[in-house]
Amino acid sequence: MSDPFECVKDNLNILDVAERYGIEINRQKKALCIFHTEDTPSLSFKNNRFVCFGCGAKGSSIDIVMKLFNLEPIEAVKKISDDFSLGLDLKTDYTANMEQIQAHREDQAIVKSFQKWIDKTYSSYAILAKHYIENMKRYKPVLDDGTYHPKYVEAVHRLPTINFILDVLFEGSDQDKINLYKDLAIKGGEKAVDE
Known part of the structure; x- marks a missing residue:
């Protein structure tokens, strides 16, 4: 043989x-x-x-x-x-062991789905960051008289959070991305940023 x-x-x-x-x-x-x-x-x-x-x-x-x-x-x-x-x-x-084969396929599907979520979320937050940067430039106070346009104030407050999310999605470890997913998609933190 x-x-x-x-x-x-x-x-x-x-x-x-x-x-x-x-x-x-x-x-x-x-x-x-x-x-x-x-x-x-x-x-x-x-x-x-x-x-x-x-x-x-x-x-x-x-x-x-x-x-x-x-x-x-x-x-x-x-x-x-x-x-x-x-x-x-x-x-x-x-x-x-067909259960092992199925589990492996399911794991791959989860990884693929998670990667799609990362890509979609990154794209959405990049657009949002661009919007707030434009508002900061457009509504930046000319004189320091203590009055600020609401869109400028909103941009100043929200941009650091958005930049943090973008940094995690782009450079974070797998565990950082999983934690972010739990905060945004599962706990509803995404709504708080978008509202």
Whole structure:
């Protein structure tokens, strides 16, 4: 019998294996890395192998299945053989864990949805910041007589909060962004800024 590891590598495209188990691959043949948490795809596929430019992980389709299902190498080959009907005769037992596959797909959907929220929120707050900056310039008091236009006052009070939100969305850690999401989208802090 030929080497089952080489059989898997020679007969299957790593992209097909990755997608079968819930990894969403974009047109540039990149995906969110399964070896660490990230917002931007850094897992790259080329020549039937993968490499992550974020954490340095690299390997074959077998390594992906080992990571996703917490399997030993021979168990991963057995799973791939069964799922892709390769007919390899391997002496190991495992049960396909569809719950794990579904959980991984759900996690990817959450990350994708969260990234869309970040992009949309950043865009909205950037427009709002521009509006308040324009109001500060337009309604800036000429004389210091103690009277200020309401739009100038509003801009002076709200712009620091908006700039803080933009900074978190642009440069913040994943945890900072999650906390901001909880404050804005879940607790309703967004309304307080927009009103």
